[in-house]
Amino acid sequence: MNVIVQSTYYTLYQDTQQRCFFVDFGQKMVRMSLCQLLSLRQKVMSISIESHFDSDLNKHGFEVLMLCNKEHLFILNTLEILDLKRMVEQGFVAMGLSAESELVSA
Amino acid sequence: MKDIARQSMSIKVESMDLLNAQIKMEAHASATYLAMASWCEQNGFFTSAKFFFKQTEEEREHMMKIFNFLVDTGGSPVSPEVTDINHDYSSIVDVFESTLEHEVAVTKSIHNIVKKAREIGDIATERFLDWFVMEQVEEENTIRDILDMIEITGTEGVGLQMIDNQVAKWID
Ligand SMILES: [Fe+2]
Ligand SMILES: [Fe+2]
Numbered sequence: 197m198n199v200i201v202q203s204t205y206y207t208l209y210q211d212t213q214q215r216c217f218f219v220d221f222g223q224k225m226v227r228m229s230l231c232q233l234l235s236l237r238q239k240v241m242s243i244s245i246e247s248h249f250d251s252d253l254n255k256h257g258f259e260v261l262m263l264c265n266k267e268h269l270f271i272l273n274t275l276e277i278l279d280l281k282r283m284v285e286q287g288f289v290a291m292g293l294s295a296e297s298e299l300v301s302a
Numbered sequence: 303m304k305d306i307a308r309q310s311m312s313i314k315v316e317s318m319d320l321l322n323a324q325i326k327m328e329a330h331a332s333a334t335y336l337a338m339a340s341w342c343e344q345n346g347f348f349t350s351a352k353f354f355f356k357q358t359e360e361e362r363e364h365m366m367k368i369f370n371f372l373v374d375t376g377g378s379p380v381s382p383e384v385t386d387i388n389h390d391y392s393s394i395v396d397v398f399e400s401t402l403e404h405e406v407a408v409t410k411s412i413h414n415i416v417k418k419a420r421e422i423g424d425i426a427t428e429r430f431l432d433w434f435v436m437e438q439v440e441e442e443n444t445i446r447d448i449l450d451m452i453e454i455t456g457t458e459g460v461g462l463q464m465i466d467n468q469v470a471k472w473i474d
Contacts, residue, residue: 216306230376234315234318294316
């Protein structure tokens with residue numbers, strides 16, 4: 197397995213033999229296809245971080261993240277969400293599926 | 303290191319995001335034209351209603367074209383949520399003017415994706431959108447022609463019914 201990208205809390209791996217990816221969430225290692233990774237990206241990117249600083253919108257500052265067709269459930273705090281957003285962004289740049297310019301701005 | 307990601311997906315995720323937004327826009331257009339068809343039926347503009355029933359189908363086809371492109375390129379197409387459909391129009395002129403506004407907004411959005419795709423070197427997406435660029439030229443032209451016809455015919459007396467009858471020319 198090769199490391200594609202590593203952030204403070206998370207690591208994204210590519211497994212060439214199994215032709216899939218793994219995300220190490222700390223508590224749990226999750227196997228993912230590219231489609232599932234795209235779906236993770238979709239979910240993570242649509243989380244509004246601003247709402248974490250508004251007690252009316254997000255009272256406790258947590259996000260519930262369901263992955264891989266409801267197989268996994270994570271409860272993440274603001275810092276973890278920010279870190280996951282960055283990991284996903286940089287991961288897609290490293291995989292060559294996202295424009296380089298994003299890496300500069302990240 | 304074998305590039306599994308690139309082997310699974312042939313466009314950039316930035317293009318995918320913009321195309322998903324475009325899917326939503328086409329779905330919104332389809333729903334808006336359906337609302338216009340409803341308005342036309344209720345207000346006695348039966349030919350115009352037919353015109354908008356056809357437009358509804360066309361916008362749905364546009365949406366599916368993009369949806370299938372995302373499937374073909376290994377992307378992740380998202381089924382859109384469609385909200386805020388206006389059903390209130392002050393006149394048949396208002397209906398067609400809103401249509402032109404809508405089409406111009408769609409054109410701008412498509413051009414924006416073409417520019418972005420070019421910027422990030424996503425040639426597949428750029429070429430895929432060629433068809434949409436030309437389609438928008440046609441769509442805008444159709445609505446402009448109808449608005450010209452409306453202006454010439456005038457809305458006084460039997461004008462409104464004449465307008466409705468003439469819309470038949472643009473249903474093929
Ligand atoms: Fe369209
Ligand atoms: Fe259109």
